[in-house]
Amino acid sequence: MYKAKPKNLLELTKTDAKKWLNSFDTILTDCDGVLWHEGVAIDGVPEAIGLLKSYGKEVYFVTNNGIKTRHDIWKVATAIGYDIPETRIIAPIHNIVQYLQARDFRKKVYIIGAEAIRCELTEAGIESFGPGPDILQGKLNDYIAQQVVSQQRDEVGAVIVGFDEHFTFAKMLKACNYLGSNADCLFMTTNTDSVHRYPGCRIPGTGALLTALETSVGRAALQFGKPNPEICVELMKSGKVVPGRTLMIGDVCKVDILFGHICGFQTLLVGTGPNSQYELNELLQNPSENQRYIPDLYVPSLGDITKLI
Template identity: 80%
Template sequence: MFKNNPKNLLELTKTDTEKWLNSFDTILTDCDGVLWHEGIAIDGVPEAIALLKARGKQIYFVTNNGIKTRRDIWQTATSIGYDIPETRIIAPIHAIVEYLQARNFRKKVYIIGAEAIRQELTEAGIESFGPGPDILQGKLSDYIAQQVAAQSTDEVGAVIVGFDEHITFPKMLKASNFLGSNAACLFMTTNTDAVHRYPEFRIPGTGALLSALETTVGRKALQFGKPNPGICEELIKSGRLVAERTLMIGDVCKVDILFGHNCGFQTLLVGTGHNSEYELDEVLQTPGENQRYYVPDFFIPSLGNLTELIS
């Protein structure tokens, strides 16, 4: 049996709207495409978040952004009108650092990804290398002898894969060597987003790079972004949120909505993402075994429309 179309919040009666608002205590919301676009707040959304907070809702921002530190994301949020503590932002780079610190990690980390990953690792006292251009010079056989074979695989205890605009064959070669030569080497990723801004145009995402590396080394990376429910495990275990009393808001069905369902949350899709409504139509029109996990419980054109329902 396939899930029905999501309920449009703007079509609910006032009584049903109040019932819905009273059905959750905690909100987790995606950032880009829901709260802002390229660092600019979406009209009316800061006000909507403020109204939800005034109703006593606990708010967390949860992002798959793997090219900015948690501090960077927090600074963006506060600079455009969102009142949220840095500790209420769930971000993959920070989660990876916490994971390594909890294991008293003392080796080097090889990064396929952004400088922000190295920055957070450095602040935590963890040595790393890899961000930036790494271009093949001369013959591949010479490069392997000079650059790859010269690097001790024992020194590298983890490989992190994030979005990398400088991705090259040498980077993939180094990562596969570290992982393939040492079964104890941790393999981690900021997220598994395969493509960005579809359908206007396609930018290969972290998941596209990761897939090639996973195929090469024959194992899966630990995921520190949505839709992995593990990123909320501590919040649930500690009692800071109750799954059945939590709402997940997002703009991507196969990431945000899937994450919400994986965690046992209610789900709300907004239409302000680059492909939100297109993807929802696609999901509804192509039923399959996993369709019910991608279809949200509710839909609203913009989170800013909530001001009409709450005020």
């Protein structure tokens, strides 16, 4: 049997609501669209998180934000009312740094992405370059000779791709050659979110940029954001996260809810994301083929939980 439609959390009976609350010990929640919008807390959500914690729930924030360091995300969270240790925030840039440190990485990193990636790498003692504008000047052949062929490509041991508003042909050319000239060069990305949908516009995401580069080099990047289950595998190995007793909360079905299902978590979709309800309605047009994206439960806002419990 497949889920034709997720249950609305607010329509549960008191008995079922209590049963649901007792069915999980740990919560992993997305941040932007669930906890806050553009650094402003969503009404009632800090109180809802506090209430869940008062019931003994262990809470982790898990984000695909590739333009802020984990410390920056923590500062935003605490400034708007969330009591969360920095160590309870799972963020892609930090995940990448940990991966490199575990391998005693000593080479340079080329970044297609935000300054935050360079900042966190620098704090870890890893040399990097690339963020900011980079436009191909003059003729292509001259640029290749000066900026590509002449570069010490063997010094670059990793290429990281994140969201980059300065993405250009010049950057893709450099990354393609760093990766293409060295099979051992690591290829990593903060996430594969393809597009950010808003009521007034669509913004190409990291995944859109990444696809162009993956096509050029003929290999896929290692992914350090949702829905890759590897980002919380250590928590599961340690027993801090038990899949059957864990709830994943998110606002994007094809990222957050998919991540939850892959990991074996219960899933809850909130309607406060810019595209949450529209995406869910689209998926429900063909539920039999979209089961991995359809949440177990839905609630208009996480803040509504205070009405339930």
